[in-house]
Amino acid sequence: MPVVNRIAEFSTDMAQWRQHLHQHPELGQDCHETAEFVAARLAEFGVDEIHRGIAKTGIVAIIYGQGEGPTIGLRADMDALPIVEATGLAYASATPGRMHACGHDGHTAMLLGAAKYLAETRNFAGRVALIFQPAEETGGGAELMVQEGVMERFDIARVFAMHNTPNAEEGSVMTAPGPVMAAVDAFHVHIRGQGGHGAAPHMTRDPIMAAVAIAQAIQTIVSRNSYALDDLVISVTQIHAGTTDNVIPDTAYINGTVRTFDPVVQQMVRDRLAQIVEGQGASFGVAAELVYEVGYPATVNDAKATEFAASIAREVVGDARVNANVTRKMGAEDFAYMLNARPGAYLFLGQGPSAGLHHPEYNFNDDVAPVGASLFARLVERAQPMAAR
Structure with a gap:
């Protein structure tokens, strides 16, 4: 697999860095040890500036x-997931209930x-901004x-990121112009009725029946309110009610996710959810409240940046x-916010046979790390070539 020779030379180092991070997963914005590790490596490499405490x-x-030139941004996410790891690896998570199950390590x-390669060679004009982001999984770190002004503060002109893809050909690269990942929203339905004895439901x-x-x-909503060719996913993912077999509870709770690309479809879903919750609640004589949370927007690649990245x-x-x-995915990604702020592209990197993302047996394939690092490095060198001398 063709990679930059110098990057291939320290592929073992990259695997060691990754496995250290895998063993010490952190959640959300609380990536303190991860940030310390990253900053220490960057200092060793001799990067020119390290700005910490953002988000x-x-x-x-x-x-x-x-020489003079623009600033190109490269982004990597750092946070893990609240999952109990089941890989059995020697470097498995040392923190119970936390795991790098999405490959952010x-x-x-x-x-x-x-970063190591670019700091050594500096075979480009302008600057590169290396963005190490917390809270991709939850919290919208991007x-x-x-919001804290990284694009303006560092004068970033365009920005790129990539994500591993289990069960895609090892070392393959996938992308597309326009929308590549969906907007994600959440809905919560709180139902309050009147509980009582399970033997006297008429009282x-x-x-539960309302839920x-x-x-x-x-x-x-998907089968009867949405045009069949409009991409839409609505999944009910939680229903909670009751505590024992002979008591009808007072309350029930429903939670789920909505995935869309089109704001018109997104609004239709919000309207129909409100109508369903109100109408069904009334029909069962319970109070039913909908709370709708708008989440990450769709991840939309800039056409020119995508063509360049593909080349x-x-x-x-x-x-x-x-x-x-590549066919767009119904998953969501908060890199969308960076692409809303600056043109750029989001890429997918195949990692070969693997457990799926967010699975307790998932593990990142270290063999593809030099490919990803080479792609990052070449993006900088080709986007901002040095002037001829």
Whole structure:
């Protein structure tokens, strides 16, 4: 697999960095140890500036190239998930209930690899801003970093990121212009009835039956209210009610997720959810309240930046391993906020046979880290070539 020779030389270091991070996962914005590790490596590499404490534990490091030019941003996410690891690896999580089950440890190692190479060679004009972001899984760390002004403060002109893809060909690269990942919202339904004895249901206003009816009706939004060719996913993911077999409870709770690309479809879902919750609640004589939370927007790649990134991917991994028109995914990604602020592209890096993302047996494939680091490095060198002398 063609990678930058110098990056291939320290692939073992990258694996060690990644496995250390895997063993010490942190959640949300509280990536304190991770940030310390990243900052220490960056200092060793001799980057020019290290700015810490952005979005609480985020880091932006600056490397100066040779001569005047713009600043290109490269982003990696650092946070883990609240999952009990089941890999049995020697470097498995040392913190029970936390796990790098999405490969953010690998993403961070890849950006560190690119940083080491770029700090050594500086074969580019202008500057590169290395963005190490907390709280991708929850908390919208990318939005926080944008709100804290990273794009303006560091004069970032365009920005790129990548994510590993289990069960895609090892070392392959996938992307597409336009929307590549969905907007994600959450809904909560709080139902209050009147509980009582399970043997006398006629003396109650049963919130469980209302919850069942609401959950079933929600499923008709996709099948009966949405045009079949409009991408839409609505999943009820939690129903909680009751404590024992002979008591009808006072309350019930429903939670779920909505995935869309089109704001018109998104608004239709909000309207129908409100109508269903109100109507079904009234029909069962219970009070039913909908709380709708708008989450990450759709991740939309800039067409020119995507074409450029795909051309660099072909240079690194070969034409046959690049799909520049991949089918968009219903997953969500807070890198969307950075792409809303600056043109850029989000790429997917195949990691070969693997447990799926967010699975307790998932593990990042260290063999693809040099590919990702090479792609990051070449993006900088080709986007901002040095002037001829």
